[in-house]
Amino acid sequence: MLDDVDLRLLRHYQHDATLGPADLADLAGLTVATCARRLDKLQAAGVIRANRAVINWRALGYEVEVSLRITLDKTQPRAFDDFLDAARNVPDVVEIQTFLGRVDLRLSVIARDMAHYQHIYRSAILTLPHIADIEALMHVARIKSDEVLPL
Structure with missing residues (x-):
């Protein structure tokens, strides 16, 4: 405590x-x-998980962020494990979240521009296993992004 x-x-x-x-x-x-x-x-105790540098990826030339909502083919027994193993290896995927409900996962993907995103989408995302459906949400603005807790 x-x-x-x-x-x-x-x-x-x-x-x-x-x-x-x-x-x-x-x-x-x-x-x-x-x-x-x-x-x-x-x-x-695991309360403090890490000290890390937070890098502004826009300053490095990444101008596009897309949130992909993914539904998996859950008739496949290893759908989640296979998908997560493969998605972790896509360098442009900066965050993976899992959910309960209609949408199974959300991937945050960054790219330098739309042509780069299209390449990532076609060559790396669409080749991920067991995808039943994808919905892409183009990121427009980050209104709040805060890891500070109200202590």
């Missing part, structure tokens, strides 16, 4: 994971040693 100190530490840490131990400890009202111990404990 997380206590108020853990929550306070996480609140500051999630806003800027690049803070040094002394700065983070100061913001959270902890000693540096206590801050380090608590961070280690939160990482070991």
Whole structure:
């Protein structure tokens, strides 16, 4: 169970994971040693999953994002496993989500332009196994994309 100190530490840490131990400890009202111990404990418990760089893929020339809603042929016993194994290997697929309901999966695909997307779609997406239906949604704007929790 997380206590108020853990929550306070996480609140500051999630806003800027690049803070040094002394700065983070100061913001959270902890000693540096206590801050380090608590961070280690939160990482070991799986509360803090990773520290990573978030790269703006548009700055690297990727201008198109498409969300593909995919329904699989569920008469095939390995439909999900086979599809996921293959989809993980498509480098332009940046996110895979599974759902319960009419739509089984959602893939987020990025491309440099529409010609590049068309190539990815024809050569990599349509060759994925056990697809029964695909609906493509062209991304227009990202209104909110926040991994910060209301702690």
